[in-house]
Amino acid sequence: xxxxxxxxxxxxMAIFICIYALLSLGLNIQWGFTGLFxxxxxxxxxxxxxxxxxxxxxxxxxxxxxxxLPVPVGWIGAMLxxxxxxxxxxxxxxxxxxxxxAIATIGVAEIIRLVIKSEDxxxxxxxxxxxxxxxxxxxxxxxxxxxxxxxxxxxxLVAYLMVERQIAAPWGRMMRAIRDNEDAARxxxxxxxxxxxxxxxxxxxxxxxxxxxxxxxxxxxxxxxxDPMIATFLVWIMLILGGSGNNRGAIxxxxxxxxxxxxxxxxxDQLPHExxxxxxxxxxxxxxxxxxxxxxxxPEGLLPEPQGTREEVxxxxx
Amino acid sequence: xxxxxxxxxxxxxGATAMAAPxxxxxxxxxxxxxxxxxxxxxxxxxxxxxLAVQQVNDNGGILDGEQLVAVIGDSACNPxxxxxxxxxxxxxxxxxxxxxxxxxxxxxxxxxxxxxxxGVTVITPSGTSPEISGLNDNDTVFRTVPSDDFQxxxxxxxxxxxxxxxxxxxxxxNDYGKGLAEAFRSEFEGNGGEIxxxxxxxxxxxxxxxxxxxxxxxxxDTLVIFDYGDGSGLTMLRQAxxxxxxxxxVGGDGMKSDAPIKELGAENLTTFLSSAPVGEKSDSLExxxxxxxxxxxxxxxxxxxxxxDAAFMLALAIEKAGGDKAKVSAxxxxxxxxxxxxxxxxxxAKAKELIAAGTAIxxxxxxGDHNFDDKGDVPGTYALFKVSGDGxxxxxxxx
Numbered sequence: 091x092x093x094x095x096x097x098x099x100x101x102x103m104a105i106f107i108c109i110y111a112l113l114s115l116g117l118n119i120q121w122g123f124t125g126l127f128x129x130x131x132x133x134x135x136x137x138x139x140x141x142x143x144x145x146x147x148x149x150x151x152x153x154x155x156x157x158x159l160p161v162p163v164g165w166i167g168a169m170l171x172x173x174x175x176x177x178x179x180x181x182x183x184x185x186x187x188x189x190x191x192a193i194a195t196i197g198v199a200e201i202i203r204l205v206i207k208s209e210d211x212x213x214x215x216x217x218x219x220x221x222x223x224x225x226x227x228x229x230x231x232x233x234x235x236x237x238x239x240x241x242x243x244x245x246x247l248v249a250y251l252m253v254e255r256q257i258a259a260p261w262g263r264m265m266r267a268i269r270d271n272e273d274a275a276r277x278x279x280x281x282x283x284x285x286x287x288x289x290x291x292x293x294x295x296x297x298x299x300x301x302x303x304x305x306x307x308x309x310x311x312x313x314x315x316x317d318p319m320i321a322t323f324l325v326w327i328m329l330i331l332g333g334s335g336n337n338r339g340a341i342x343x344x345x346x347x348x349x350x351x352x353x354x355x356x357x358x359d360q361l362p363h364e365x366x367x368x369x370x371x372x373x374x375x376x377x378x379x380x381x382x383x384x385x386x387x388x389p390e391g392l393l394p395e396p397q398g399t400r401e402e403v404x405x406x407x408x
Numbered sequence: 409x410x411x412x413x414x415x416x417x418x419x420x421x422g423a424t425a426m427a428a429p430x431x432x433x434x435x436x437x438x439x440x441x442x443x444x445x446x447x448x449x450x451x452x453x454x455x456x457x458x459l460a461v462q463q464v465n466d467n468g469g470i471l472d473g474e475q476l477v478a479v480i481g482d483s484a485c486n487p488x489x490x491x492x493x494x495x496x497x498x499x500x501x502x503x504x505x506x507x508x509x510x511x512x513x514x515x516x517x518x519x520x521x522x523x524x525x526x527g528v529t530v531i532t533p534s535g536t537s538p539e540i541s542g543l544n545d546n547d548t549v550f551r552t553v554p555s556d557d558f559q560x561x562x563x564x565x566x567x568x569x570x571x572x573x574x575x576x577x578x579x580x581x582n583d584y585g586k587g588l589a590e591a592f593r594s595e596f597e598g599n600g601g602e603i604x605x606x607x608x609x610x611x612x613x614x615x616x617x618x619x620x621x622x623x624x625x626x627x628x629d630t631l632v633i634f635d636y637g638d639g640s641g642l643t644m645l646r647q648a649x650x651x652x653x654x655x656x657x658v659g660g661d662g663m664k665s666d667a668p669i670k671e672l673g674a675e676n677l678t679t680f681l682s683s684a685p686v687g688e689k690s691d692s693l694e695x696x697x698x699x700x701x702x703x704x705x706x707x708x709x710x711x712x713x714x715x716x717d718a719a720f721m722l723a724l725a726i727e728k729a730g731g732d733k734a735k736v737s738a739x740x741x742x743x744x745x746x747x748x749x750x751x752x753x754x755x756x757a758k759a760k761e762l763i764a765a766g767t768a769i770x771x772x773x774x775x776g777d778h779n780f781d782d783k784g785d786v787p788g789t790y791a792l793f794k795v796s797g798d799g800x801x802x803x804x805x806x807x
Binding site for chain 2 (some may be wrong): 094095096098106157204207208215216217218220221224230231235240249307308309310311312313314315317320352354355361363366367370371373374405
C-alpha cells in the first residue's frame with residue numbers, strides 16, 4: 091500500500107520535472123548557447139498556458155473562447171503564440187546588451203502578467219480559467235497520472251533530441267561563437283541580430299509549450315501560477331545549478347532543485363510541530379543557499395558545458 | 409555476528425512496534441500558505457485547525473480511540489506548491505481528508521489535479537473564488553467560507569440601507585479583491601447606488617496616492633476597500649487619511665485586521681467600518697474563542713473560525729463515515745444539514761456518543777451553521793464592525 095503512494099508521488103514529481111525541464115531547455119537555448127539574459131520566462135510560460143487554455147476549454151460567456159479544440163492544437167497554438175509574442179519583443183529588446191535585456195524582459199513579463207490579471211474578456215482576469223481538458227484525465231487517478239507522465243516525458247524527449255541535434259549542427263557552433271565573441275562572429279559574416287532573434291523565439295516557444303503542459307496538468311490556470319519567483323527565478327536557479335550550455339545539465343538541474351524543494355518538506359515534517367512549521371520557511375533559504383554554494387564552488391554547474399578541443403573538432407570533420 | 413543479528417531483529421521488532429500505533433492513526437492534511445503572500449495570516453489559521461484536532465484527541469480520540477493527526481503542508485498560495493503539498497498529503501501521508509489549501513488558485517489546482525481524481529474530501533477555510541463552486545468535483549470539495557459573491561452583495565445592501573448611496577471602490581487585483589468588488593458593484597448599482605470610482609490596484613506598492621486621487625475625483629466621500637488590512641490595504645487607508653481624499657471608509661473581511669488599529673491608532677479610525685463573517689452570536693463562537701484564547705491564539709484572526717470549523721467538521725465526518733475515505737464527503741453533508749442534535753464547537757465527546765448511537769447530529773460552528781448547498785458552499789452570516797478601543801465591535805448584523 092505504502093509503495094503505491096510513494097510511486098504516485100514519484101510520478102507527480104516526474105511530471106513536474108518534465109514540465110519545468112521544458113522551461114529550462116528553452117532558457118538554455120537563450121542563455122546557455124546564445125547568451126541572452128531572458129528574465130521574463132514567466133511571461134512566455136503564461137502566454138503558452140493561457141493560449142492553450144483558451145483554445146481547448148469549453149465555451150464560456152464573458153471571455154474570448156473557449157474554442158473546445160483538441161489538446162494537441164492547443165499545444166501547437168501555445169508554441170506559436172509564445173513565438174509570436176517573442177518576435178516583436180526580441181526585435182526591439184535584443185539590441186540591448188545582456189543586463190539591459192534582462193531589465194527589458196522583466197518589464198515585458200510583468201506587462202503580460204498584469205494584462206492577464208486584469209483583462210476579463212481575454213483571460214477571466216484574476217479568477218483564471220478552469221475546465222481545461224487533460225488528456226486521459228478520465229482514467230482513475232494512478233493511470234491518468236501515468237498517462238500524463240508518458241505524454242510530457244515524450245514531449246520532453248522530442249524537444250531534447252531536437253535541441254541537441256540543432257546545437258550539434260553548425261547552427262549550434264555559430265550560436266556559441268556569437269555568445270563568446272560577437273564581433274568575431276560578425277566579422278565572419280554571421281547575421282548576429284537575426285541569429286539572436288532566432289534563438290530567442292525558439293526558446294520562448296519551448297517555454298510556451300511548458301506553460302501549456304502545466305495548465306493541462308492542473309486543468310486550471312490562474313495568475314498565481316505565473317509569479318516571477320516560481321516561474322522565472324526558479325528556472326534560472328535550475329539552469330545555473332545544472333549547468334548552462336548543457337542540455338542534460340539543464341534537465342538535471344530541474345530534477346535536483348525540485349526534488350530537494352519538495353522532499354525537504356517531508357524531512358522537516360519529522361521535526362516537532364513548532365519547528366516543522368518554521369522549517370517550511372527554511373526551504374526557501376535552502377534553495378538560495380544551494381545556488382550560492384554552486385556559484386562559489388562550481389560556477390559551471392553540475393554538468394558543465396562540454397568544451398570541444400581542436401583535436402576533437404578536426405577528428406569529427408574528417 | 410549473532411549479536412549483530414539479534415540487535416538487528418530487536419531494532420526491527422522495535423520499529424514495527426513503534427510503527428503499529430502510528431499505522432492506526434487517522435491522518436488529515438492541513439494545507440496552508442505557510443510561505444508566500446499570506447504567510448502573515450496562515451499561522452493563526454493552522455493553529456485554530458490544530459485546536460480542533462487537539463480537542464478531538466483530548467476527548468476520546470477518533471473512531472476506536474485512535475489519535476487524529478494533522479499533517480501540515482505548505483501550499484505557498486500558488487498552484488505549483490499547492491499540488492505538490494496535496495500530492496504528498498494524499499500519497500505519502502495517506503490522509504483521509506484535507507483542510508485547505510488557503511488560496512483559491514492553489515485550491516483549484518490541487519483539487520483538479522490531485523484530490524478529485526484521488527477521491528479525497530477537501531474543505532477550504534479561505535478559498536473564496538466563485539470558480540470553486542463550479543468545480544466538477546464528485547461532491548468532494550467544500551468550503552466553510554462563503555464565496556466572495558455573498559459578502560460583496562451583503563455589504564452593498566447594508567451600505568444602501570445605512571444611507572450611503574455614492575461610493576468609490578478600490579480593490580486588490582487578485583481573485584479575492586476582484587470577486588468581492590464585482591459582486592459589490594452589481595448589487596450596489598442594481599439597487600440604485602452610484603459607484604463614482606472603481607479601480608484595481610496591485611499589492612505591495614509604496615504609494616497609492618495617484619490611485620486615490622483618481623478615485624476621489626468621482627466626488628464620493630466614502631471609499632470601499634477590498635484588500636488586506638496588513639498589506640496594501642493598510643497603506644491605502646493611511647494615505648487616504650493623511651491626504652484627506654475620503655472621509656468614510658468601508659472594508660471587506662480582509663481589512664478587519666489589527667494592523668490598521670496598531671499602525672494608525674483607533675482615534676483616527678472612527679469612520680472606518682468593516683464587514684466580516686461571524687457566527688450568529690452563538691455559544692459556539694464563544695466556546696471557540698475561549699478555547700482558542702486559552703491556547704494562546706487570537707480568536708478574531710482572519711479565517712481562524714472557518715479553519716477551526718473545517719477541521720472539526722472533517723473529524724466529525726470521518727467519525728460518521730467510520731474512517732472510510734470514500735464515505736467522508738457524504739458524511740460531511742449528514743453531520744451538518746440543519747437536522748439533528750446540535751453540536752457546538754468543541755463538543756467532541758457528545759458528538760461521538762451520538763454518532764455511535766446512530767442519532768443525527770447537526771454541527772453549529774464558530775463561523776456559522778455551515779449547512780452546505782448543493783455546490784458545497786455556505787451562505788455565511790456577516791456583521792458590520794467598527795473600531796472600538798483596541799479591537800473591533802459589532803455595529804449591526806448584515807444579511
